[in-house]
Amino acid sequence: MTIEIAGLVVRRGGRAVLDGLGLDVGPGVTGLLGPSGCGKSTLLRAIVGVQRIHGGTVTVLGEPAGSAALRRRIGYVTQAASVYDDLTLAENLRFFARVLGVAPEETSRVIEAVDLGAQRHHVVGRMSGGERSRASLAVALLGRPDVLVLDEPTVGLDPVLRRDLWALFHRLADDGAIVLVSSHVMDEADRCDQLLLMREGAIIAADTPDAIKQHAGTADIESAFLTLVES
Amino acid sequence: MTPTRTLAVALRVLQQVRRDPRTLAMLVVIPCALMALLWWMFREVPSPSPFDRTGPALLAIFPFVVMFLITSVTTLRERASGTLERLLAMPLGKLDFLLGYGLAFGLLAAVQSGAAVGVSVGLLGMEVHGSVGVLLVVAVADAVLGTALGLFVSAFANTEFQAVQFMPALVVPQILLCGLFVPRDQLPGVLHAISEVLPLSYAVDAMQHLTVGSADSAVAQDLLVVLGYAVALLILGAATLRRRTP
Ligand SMILES: Nc1ncnc2c1ncn2[C@@H]1O[C@H](COP(=O)(O)OP(=O)(O)OP(=O)(O)O)[C@@H](O)[C@H]1O
Numbered sequence: 016m017t018i019e020i021a022g023l024v025v026r027r028g029g030r031a032v033l034d035g036l037g038l039d040v041g042p043g044v045t046g047l048l049g050p051s052g053c054g055k056s057t058l059l060r061a062i063v064g065v066q067r068i069h070g071g072t073v074t075v076l077g078e079p080a081g082s083a084a085l086r087r088r089i090g091y092v093t094q095a096a097s098v099y100d101d102l103t104l105a106e107n108l109r110f111f112a113r114v115l116g117v118a119p120e121e122t123s124r125v126i127e128a129v130d131l132g133a134q135r136h137h138v139v140g141r142m143s144g145g146e147r148s149r150a151s152l153a154v155a156l157l158g159r160p161d162v163l164v165l166d167e168p169t170v171g172l173d174p175v176l177r178r179d180l181w182a183l184f185h186r187l188a189d190d191g192a193i194v195l196v197s198s199h200v201m202d203e204a205d206r207c208d209q210l211l212l213m214r215e216g217a218i219i220a221a222d223t224p225d226a227i228k229q230h231a232g233t234a235d236i237e238s239a240f241l242t243l244v245e246s
Numbered sequence: 247m248t249p250t251r252t253l254a255v256a257l258r259v260l261q262q263v264r265r266d267p268r269t270l271a272m273l274v275v276i277p278c279a280l281m282a283l284l285w286w287m288f289r290e291v292p293s294p295s296p297f298d299r300t301g302p303a304l305l306a307i308f309p310f311v312v313m314f315l316i317t318s319v320t321t322l323r324e325r326a327s328g329t330l331e332r333l334l335a336m337p338l339g340k341l342d343f344l345l346g347y348g349l350a351f352g353l354l355a356a357v358q359s360g361a362a363v364g365v366s367v368g369l370l371g372m373e374v375h376g377s378v379g380v381l382l383v384v385a386v387a388d389a390v391l392g393t394a395l396g397l398f399v400s401a402f403a404n405t406e407f408q409a410v411q412f413m414p415a416l417v418v419p420q421i422l423l424c425g426l427f428v429p430r431d432q433l434p435g436v437l438h439a440i441s442e443v444l445p446l447s448y449a450v451d452a453m454q455h456l457t458v459g460s461a462d463s464a465v466a467q468d469l470l471v472v473l474g475y476a477v478a479l480l481i482l483g484a485a486t487l488r489r490r491t492p
C-alpha cells in the first residue's frame with residue numbers, strides 16, 4: 016500500500032515543472048505543502064494518471080499510475096470543484112456512482128461524511144464555494160477508494176469545517192487508505208501524519224512534522240520551510 | 247465499453263438539459279417557427295412551390311447544426327470544469343462518454359424533428375410520399391452525425407469561442423453544397439466532387455428521396471452513409487480524447 020515515484024519529469028508549457036522528482040507515500044494522512052506554482056497539482060495529476068509525463072516512474076499500489084485497474088481504487092479531487100453545476104448534489108453523486116459501479120446507497124453515506132445532508136437536493140451551481148468543494152470531495156469518497164488524492168480540498172473553508180474535514184481524512188486513513196492532501200497553507204501541516212515539503216518542482220523534505228521542525232531547529236513548519244530554503 | 251455507463255452518461259446529459267427549460271423550449275419551437283417562415287416566404291411563388299424542395303433539406307440541416315453546436319459547447323464546458331478529467335480518471339470507457347452524448351442528443355433530436363415534421367406535414371402541407379417514420383429516423387441519424395462532429399472538433403478547440411468558429415468552417419460549407427441552393431448535379435465539377443464526400447449531402451438526399459417517394463433502397467443507402475460518417479467520427483473522437491493531458 017504505497018505510492019512510489021522515481022525520477023519524475025514533467026514539462027508543461029515548454030518548461031520542466033517537475034525535474035527528476037522522487038518520493039514514497041505510505042498509508043496515513045500525508046500533506047503536500049509548497050508555495051503556489053511549485054508543481055503540487057502537476058504532481059497529483061501524475062499520481063492519478065491524467066498528466067502526460069516525460070520521464071521517470073509513478074507506481075501506485077504496485078501498478079503503473081493511470082492503469083485501468085487503478086481507476087476504481089483512486090478518489091481524486093481536482094483543485095477546481097469538478098462537479099456538474101446544473102445538477103443537484105444527489106444527481107451528481109448518483110451519476111458518478113453509476114460510472115464507478117457502486118451501490119446507490121453509497122451516495123447517502125458520502126453526503127453525510129461531508130456534512131451536506133441539508134443540501135442534498137440543492138443545485139451545485141447555487142451552492143457556496145465551500146459547499147461546492149465538499150460536493151466535489153463527496154464524489155471522491157464514493158466506493159471507499161484505497162487512495163485519496165485531494166488537491167487543496169480545504170481552501171476557503173472556515174476553521175470549524177476545516178477541523179471536521181481533517182478529522183474525516185484521519186478516519187479514512189485509520190480505515191487503511193492512503194490520503195494525500197495538498198495545501199499551500201503551512202498551518203495545516205501539524206494536522207498531517209507525514210509531510211512532503213515542495214519547492215520549485217522538487218521535494219525538499221519528507222518526514223513527520225515534528226521531525227522536520229526538530230531537524231530545522233524551528234518551532235513551526237513555516238519557519239522550517241524558510242530555513243530549508245535558505246540553507 | 248459498458249451499457250450501464252453509456253446510459254449513465256446519456257441520462258446525466260438529459261438531466262442537465264431538463265434543468266434548462268429555456269434551451270429545451272427553443273430547441274423545439276425554433277425549427278417549427280423557421281419551417282413556417284420558409285412556407286410563408288414561398289407563399290406567393292407560383293407552383294411548383296420551392297417549399298417542397300427546400301423544406302425537406304431544412305429538416306435535415308436543423309438537427310445537424312443544432313446538435314453540432316450544443317455538443318461542442320457542452321464538451322468544452324466539461325473539459326474546462328474538470329469533470330472530464332475526473333471522468334477519465336474513473337473506469338469510464340471513452341466510447342461510453344461519446345455514445346452517451348450521442349444517445350442523449352439523438353433523443354432530443356427525435357423530439358425536435360418530430361415537432362418540425364409534424365408542423366411541416368400537418369399544418370404547412372409539405373408533401374411526403376415516403377414514410378414519415380423513416381423521415382424521423384433520418385433526422386435522428388443526422389443529429390447523431392452533428393453530435394459526433396461536435397465531439398470530434400471539440401478536441402481541437404481550447405475555448406468555447408474557438409468551438410463556435412468551427413461552425414462557419416465545417417458546417418456552413420456543407421449547407422452551401424448540400425443541394426439546398428443549387429441541385430448537386432448542377433454544381434461545377436470540383437464542387438460536385440466535394441459535395442460527394444460531405445455527409446450532410448447524403449442526409450439532405452435522403453430527405454428529398456423520402457418526400458418524392460423514391461425507392462426505399464435509395465433512402466437506405468443515404469442513411470447508411472450518414473450513419474457510417476457518424477460512427478467514423480465517434481471513433482476519431484475516441485482517438486482524440488486523451489486520458490493524459492499536457
Ligand atoms: N495547463 C498548463 N499548461 C502549461 N503550464 C502549466 C499548466 N498548468 C500549470 N502550468 C505551470 O506549471 C507550474 C506548476 O503548476 P501547478 O498547477 O502544478 O502548481 P501548484 O503548486 O499546484 O500551484 P497552486 O498552489 O497555485 O495550485 C506553474 O508554473 C504553471 O505555470
Ligand SMILES: [Mg+2]
Nearest residue numbers: 055056094166
Ligand atoms: Mg495547484
